[in-house]
Amino acid sequence: MKDLHTRHKAVLPDWLALYYGEPIELTHGEGRHVWDAQGRRYLDFFGGILTTMTAHALPEVTKAVAEQAGRIIHSSTLYLNRPMVELAERVAALSGIPDARVFFTTSGTEANDAALLLATAHRGSNQILAMRNSYHGRSFSAVGITGNRSWSPTSLSPLQTLYVHGGVRTRGPYAALSDAEFTEACVADLRDMLGQTRGVAALIAEPIQGVGGFTSPPDGLYAAFREVLEEHGALWIADEVQTGWGRTGDHFWGWQAHARSGPPDLLTFAKGIGNGMSIGGVVGRAEVMNCLDANSISTFGGSPVTMAAGLANLTYLLEHDLQGNARRVGGLLIERLRAICAQLPCVREVRGRGLMIGVELVRPGTDEAHPEAAAAVLEAAREGGLLIGKGGGHSTSVLRIAPPLTLTVAEAEEGAAILERALREV
Known part of the structure; x- marks a missing residue:
């Protein structure tokens, strides 16, 4: 060793x-x-x-991987891909987002990268709101919106990022407040910040901050944020890379603890869906997902093998009520x-x-x-x-x-x- x-x-x-x-x-x-x-x-x-x-x-996943690998391992998104379409159909239906579209990547970092591209292109703005203590990945753009110093090695970024209170309930200037007062103070902070911007593209937030130490706000905070964001035309990106697929027990997605204002505009996922295989992705409203005016592909996102694994894993998870x-x-x-x-x-x-x-x-x-x-x-x-x-x-x-x-x-x-x-x- x-x-x-x-x-x-x-x-x-x-x-x-x-x-x-x-x-x-x-x-x-x-x-x-x-x-x-x-x-x-x-x-x-x-x-x-x-x-x-x-x-x-898990036998169901290893069998699906072996069988798909025995047929074809790789093709890219330039060709029709049955396992990718089938998994996209299931993810779209489970997301809670109406008329949803799905784009698969190879990691949560890349999923958040794609969501940032979509949001900034759709809004024509590079201003992003992120939460203090947050973590969204290790790419250049994801580091630029990460509010956790331990995982942010550079201040350089293609985005202008503004950090909002609320991701940590028991520390910070509002910790002593009641849940209702905490939410009210964070919403006031958000309103004040939006009043000084020139058109924010989106807020990206983890319903429960993963790398930040499994911290979370009171239920309903992001619903209150969403109502303010909508007044300014800004989008809500829920980073469900760690919270998705039922891990929190109470909900299938973390955003559902803040469901008063409905689902997010964009939802990113990864990690658990592949049970170890490299799957990430973003699912969102068709209007936002279809906004890019240039061609794009994914060489490895949506690989037939990883999609077969994701389908088998998701089926097992749902059938056994995990x-x-x-x-x-x-x-x-x-x-x-x-x-x-x-x-x-x-x-x-x-x-x-x-x-x-x-x-x-x-x-x-x-x-x-x-x-x-x-x-x-x-x-x-x-x-x-x-x-x-x-x-x-x-x-x-x-x-x-x-x-x-x-x-x-x-x-x-x-x-x-x-x-x-x-x-x-x-």
């Missing part, structure tokens, strides 16, 4: 992050478990950054973690929805983020046989827990027990 790590450092850039003091190589997985090159088994509570949404080595399982098992897990962490002075908050849970760590007796503790808990959990993630706004002090949606009650209890030992040890 040390040899592979040495080779990794010799040919890959220093900024390519690796977990753990001694990084591990994952060689195979099954269900909610993975194994490393030394043969050690781990309960996977991070799923390749929320990507292995259903299960590792959204309901995320609600039931996730609800048990978050209450178990809250009970554990209530006794620990280093835990500021346990938050989340469904199987998307954040545990924020601070220096005891303060509100100061404690990234060293988060890193130590990550290591201790791995030693105990549990893989989790980390994130957060000003520093990576939030433990991120997002297992595959087939997680059982017994596995939730096992993972909670390992995490409790790790937290107490640290």
Whole structure:
């Protein structure tokens, strides 16, 4: 393993992050478990950054991939593609957006890139509103709208980005307000900002901020924002790369917690739909999706193999009510973690929805983020046989827990027990 790590450092850039003091190589997985090159088994509570949404080595998906690969692997969007059309039909129907069109990409970053292109072209403006503490990808344009310093390596951007309050409920200048007062203050901030712009193209927002530490506003905030945006003709882009496909349990899409004003104009997705295959995309109103006046294609977006995987995965997810399982098992897990962490002075908050849970760590007796503790808990959990993630706004002090949606009650209890030992040890 040390040899592979040495080779990794010799040919890959220093900024390519690796977990753990001694990084591990994952060689195979099954269900909610993975194994490393030394043969050690781990309960996977991070799923390749929320990507292995259903299960590792899900037979229905691996069979669909193998069968499609045996027919044709690649063609590009220059030719009719049956699996792509079939998946687009299902995504359009599930999106809640009337007369929807779908464009497939290979990642969430590229999906957000496409949404930004569509919104700015449709509105004839390069002004974008984004949320503080947000993360939208690693491309040049996506970095330019990311409100999280840890993941924004440059201030250069093709867009003019203005950052809005509201993505983090329990920190910032409005934290002490009630939910209704918080929403009112954020809406007032948005109105004030729009009054000083020259025609904003869109607001892009994650219903639950993923990399930012699984933070979210009160339900209904984005519906209130949407009403103000419509007064100015601006669009609403919901970044559902991490929240989509039922992970939050209560809803199939994160935007549905803010559904008073209807669906977003554009919705981006990726990660879980492919269960590990590279699928991203944007779905939106035909008027916006059809606005480009130049030709375009996607060489790898909508690949027959990835589309076959997405169809099989989506079918399994719906037929087995994995959204309901995320609600039931996730609800048990978050209450178990809250009970554990209530006794620990280093835990500021346990938050989340469904199987998307954040545990924020601070220096005891303060509100100061404690990234060293988060890193130590990550290591201790791995030693105990549990893989989790980390994130957060000003520093990576939030433990991120997002297992595959087939997680059982017994596995939730096992993972909670390992995490409790790790937290107490640290």
